Amino acid sequence: MIKMAQLEDIRKMYFMEDLSIREISRRTGIHRDTISKYISMEESKPPKYKLTKERKHPVLGPYIPLIKQIIKEDKTRHRKQRHTGTKIFEILKSEGFTDGYNTVMDYLLRKEYRKQKEAFLPLEFELGTYAEVDWTEAYFYLKGKETKAHIFVMKLRGSGGFYVRAYPFEKQEAFFDGHIKCFEFMNGVPYKIAYDNLKTAVKKILEGSNREEQEQFISLRTHYLYESTFCRPAKGSDKGGVENAGKEAVRRFFVPYPEVDSFEELNEYLHKECVKLLEKNPKWEAEKAALRPLPAIRFDGARYKEAKVNRYSMVQFETNRYSVPTVYVGEKVTVRATANEVKILYKGAIIASHPRIYGRNQEHITLDHYLELLLQKSRALDNTKVYKPQTMAPIYEQYRRILNARSPKGNREFVRILMLHRDYPPALVTEAVETAMAYNVYGYDGVLNILGQLLVSNRPKMNPVSKDKLNNIPEVVVIPPDLSKYKILMSGGGQ
CATH class of the missing domain: 1.10.10 (Arc Repressor Mutant, subunit A)
Structure with missing residues (x-):
């Protein structure tokens, strides 16, 4: 490939000096075919070099x-x-x-097409003043099954540091929990936060930058005392910093897929990865110090709903059902749902607590809620779904079967043994059942007796009271009553 100056000389010699192609070739040393090609060009610039064969990669x-x-x-x-x-x-x-x-x-x-990228103005933010929030999605293995996680991302723009939390959905309680966890991790609150027009925050988009906001979102903002701003519709670039943070989090933390047994374990992993990443950020600690202090009380980010206990002693929340003690059948209760937990309240008091079910049309049953009813209907123990032997130590079902074979009231006795968990440490009750089975003792009274012995043997030893302290205790003398005065009553009365 010749240079532009050589092309200029060739064209001048041919068109201005009327030299032949042979003569030009002799003077320049360039092949006649090449000179012919360059003279016949419509544009006066050398053509680009084109590969006729694929370039080899000796190392790659x-x-x-x-x-x-x-x-x-x-x-x-x-x-x-x-x-x-x-x-x-x-x-x-x-x-x-x-x-x-x-x-x-x-x-x-070379395997990808070049894409024209949108241009942005360089921005600079004062530490602690501005943050952005967004959701992104990632996949991971939950107990070996590919599962989608909704990732809440909060990025502080002054330092560029970000923190993430994973949830099974993007519902309002997860949205609030993400804020709470991020604020507590950062130990402070930024002065302004930018959002998309999320339904959990915005009821309706009005003219310009005005929004009709959700009441609960206003409550969150009022509690932490920060300002909010919203992006233009379909303009995610208005908060491009947090969108890039979400992409970085997915590529850093979810490639390859992490393998965990619960969302709690996934969030522990994400927390450690965020900490490791932020330790390399030279501005992170300074930005944390510039944040507004946290309020003294944590924001209540739960969702509340009124419900009624059905005849199976269960309360429905969304499409799932949660058990309560049978004494509350027919009562109206309040469901308090957070991203991870469901609590059921009756007249302000908590009567049941369950982990949040993430699927649909499922049940979470606590055996203890049904023990009083099982005392009355103990014959149903073999067929009821409230008793699941696989959730207990194997010794219990072994003991129940032998007890049931020895006594027609074996199931009732077994239910009474299960009730001991309410008043004694579960590990100690299990040890008492194991001991009873080893000594061929079957029945509630026998297990209770062994439990009492275990409590005495496990009781910490008390140091004896010193003689000096005993001497200082005043002696109390009790005068016995004169019982002869009561003989009058036995003789029929009198003066």
Whole structure:
């Protein structure tokens, strides 16, 4: 490929000096075919170099099949959880690749179309003054099953630090819990927070920047004393900082999929990852110090709903049902639901507490709520779904079966044994049942007797009272009554 100055000389020699192509070739050393091509060009600039054969990759070549396999598998994954160039480079390094990051990126970029990116103005924020909130989605393995998580993200724009929490949904109680957990993690509140037009915060979009807000959202903002601002409809770039933070959180924390047994375990993992990331942020501690102090009392982010206890001693909330003690059948109660828990109140007092069910048309039953009813209907113990032996230590069901075989009232005796958990430590009751079975003792009275012995043997030893303290205790003399005065009553009365 010739340079522009050579092209200029060739065209001048041909068009202005009337030299032949052969003569120009002799003077310049450039092949006649090349000179002919450049003279016939309509535009006076050299053509770009074009590859006629695919460029070889002597170092990357052996790893190209692995790259293609990763890209192929990513097409079946969710868009936000595909491998980045950095991730692919790290995988190649672990496989023995010795060249640089740019070699990998050059190859990857040729497989993608260049997209025109929107331009933004550079922004700068004072520490502690401004934050952004958003939801994003990620997938993980919950007890081995691929599950969607809704990720609440809060980013402080002064330092660029962010904190995330995972929830099974984006309902209002999760929205509030995300704020509470982020504020408590940061140990402060920013002065202003930017939001999308979320239904949990906005009832109706009015003209311009005006919004009709949800009452509970106003309550949250009033409690923590911060200002809120909302993005223009369909303009997520108004809070691009938190959107980028959400993408970064998904790529850093969810590629590959984390494997956990609960949302609580997932949030513990996310907390540790956020802490590790923020330890590298030089402005994070300064931004935390600039935040508004937390209020003395935590905001109540629960959702309340009135309900009625049905004849199965259960209360329905959304599509799921939760048990309460049978004494409340037919009563009106209040359901208090947070992102993780459901509590049921009667006249202000908590009568039942359950973990929040995330699925649909499911039940959460507490055996203790039905024990009084089982005393009356003990024969139903074998068939009722309130008693699930697999949720208890195996010794209980073994003991119940033998007890039931020995006595027609075995189930009733067993229910009375279960009631001991209300007054004694569960581990001690279990030990008493194991001991009773070992000594061939079957029945409530026998288990209770053994439990009493275990309590005495496990009681901490008391130091004897010293003689000096005993000497200081005053002696109390009790004069016995004269019983002869009562003989008159036995003789029929008299003076």
